[in-house]
Amino acid sequence: MKKNYKSTVNACFAGYVVQSIVNNFVPLLFLTFNKSYGIELSKITALITVNFILQLIIDLLSAFFIDKIGYRAAAVAAHVFAAAGLVSLTVLPDILPSPFVGLLISVMLYAIGGGLLEVIVSPIVEACPTDNKEKMMSLLHSFYCWGSVAVVGLSTLYFSVFTTANWKYLALLWAVVPAVNAMNFVRVPIAPLIEDGEKGLSFKELLGNRMFWVFMLLILCSGASEQAVSQWASTFAEKGLGVSKTVGDLAGPMLFSVLMGTSRAIYGKFGDKIDLDGMMIFSGILCMASYLLIALSPSPVLGLVGVAVCGFSVGIMWPGTFSKASAGIKGGGTAMFALLALGGDLGCSSGPTFAGIIASAFGDDLKKGILCALFFPALLTLLAVLTKRKKAKS
Numbered sequence: 220m221k222k223n224y225k226s227t228v229n230a231c232f233a234g235y236v237v238q239s240i241v242n243n244f245v246p247l248l249f250l251t252f253n254k255s256y257g258i259e260l261s262k263i264t265a266l267i268t269v270n271f272i273l274q275l276i277i278d279l280l281s282a283f284f285i286d287k288i289g290y291r292a293a294a295v296a297a298h299v300f301a302a303a304g305l306v307s308l309t310v311l312p313d314i315l316p317s318p319f320v321g322l323l324i325s326v327m328l329y330a331i332g333g334g335l336l337e338v339i340v341s342p343i344v345e346a347c348p349t350d351n352k353e354k355m356m357s358l359l360h361s362f363y364c365w366g367s368v369a370v371v372g373l374s375t376l377y378f379s380v381f382t383t384a385n386w387k388y389l390a391l392l393w394a395v396v397p398a399v400n401a402m403n404f405v406r407v408p409i410a411p412l413i414e415d416g417e418k419g420l421s422f423k424e425l426l427g428n429r430m431f432w433v434f435m436l437l438i439l440c441s442g443a444s445e446q447a448v449s450q451w452a453s454t455f456a457e458k459g460l461g462v463s464k465t466v467g468d469l470a471g472p473m474l475f476s477v478l479m480g481t482s483r484a485i486y487g488k489f490g491d492k493i494d495l496d497g498m499m500i501f502s503g504i505l506c507m508a509s510y511l512l513i514a515l516s517p518s519p520v521l522g523l524v525g526v527a528v529c530g531f532s533v534g535i536m537w538p539g540t541f542s543k544a545s546a547g548i549k550g551g552g553t554a555m556f557a558l559l560a561l562g563g564d565l566g567c568s569s570g571p572t573f574a575g576i577i578a579s580a581f582g583d584d585l586k587k588g589i590l591c592a593l594f595f596p597a598l599l600t601l602l603a604v605l606t607k608r609k610k611a612k613s
Contacts, residue, residue: 239366277334297335298401304329358487364480419552440599441536442566482534503600514590
């Protein structure tokens with residue numbers, strides 16, 4: 220990689236840490252908000268839905284405005300929105316007539332930042348003159364995992380020492396990360412995603428490309444395969460380790476994130492020696508095996524092992540799909556990355572929703588829900604095989 224682009228890649232790494240702060244910090248405070256402001260838990264948990272829906276909207280709208288304002292402006296704005304949302308959490312609930320409205324506005328602010336980051340960070344790294352783009356993409360996405368582990372782990376440590384009554388100081392400390400990284404994006408070089416003289420695909424051309432829809436299915440299955448198990452990781456940790464719900468809520472998701480980050484880091488290190496198509500197929504098969512272990516094993520401990528294996532198996536799926544799409548569709552540009560982010564987020568929602576619906580139909584039997592959700596990694600594996608064959612023919 221050219222030396223002057225190392226700062227760009229490092230800023231993008233930090234960008235994914237910012238997104239992990241946006242998605243993981245506030246849920247740790249739900250009970251605190253309930254007690255401090257007297258807001259019903261049903262209203263508080265709705266904040267997750269608002270965050271998710273707004274990020275979906277930003278994913279879609281980004282396809283139309285990012286190229287007009289430029290990646291630098293979008294990157295700086297994303298971090299400013301994220302920092303503003305975290306800071307306003309400490310102020311708005313106390314000064315507005317309704318604390319819930321204050322929380323809602325704050326969540327909307329940082330959700331805009333999170334949505335922008337999801338769309339722009341990957342193409343910025345993809346455009347950098349790196350030696351192996353697949354390796355760099357995998358390493359980039361590992362930072363979301365490490366960020367998630369750090370946010371949950373360090374926040375829990377802070378609360379154990381200073382209590383949740385002092386959460387506002389921690390929110391301000393986390394806000395420093397996007398504030399500082401915004402300044403980084405003011406100065407780092409940003410390479411064009413589409414070279415000068417080349418014409419990117421129009422929105423209509425992109426939607427008319429058959430391979431684009433294959434990659435949309437791949438990214439949807441990637442998100443669904445990951446979240447169908449990740450969303451229930453705390454439950455399996457609680458039963459498998461025989462610990463309290465509080466400990467399970469920490470151990471399960473952190474175990475999943477650590478293993479997912481590890482697989483991404485391994486590919487980020489040795490990706491030049493590993494065939495991406497083969498790795499995607501292997502990951503899909505390993506993911507199916509983990510689903511079967513979770514669903515069919517009578518032992519809670521083995522079920523937890525299945526969760527860990529699943530975390531490792533899904534690591535390469537999302538960044539691998541981004542890399543395959545970038546190599547397979549020339550001139551896809553910002554619109555392609557924005558729509559892939561949208562597809563991935565829809566998968567993250569549909570996976571656990573599908574598993575939950577099936578589980579409810581069988582008397583809240585979560586194992587049956589996971590077993591039926593095997594459909595997602597199975598379809599991903601099939602699509603990975605088909606794209607590998609198409610690539611070999613061409």
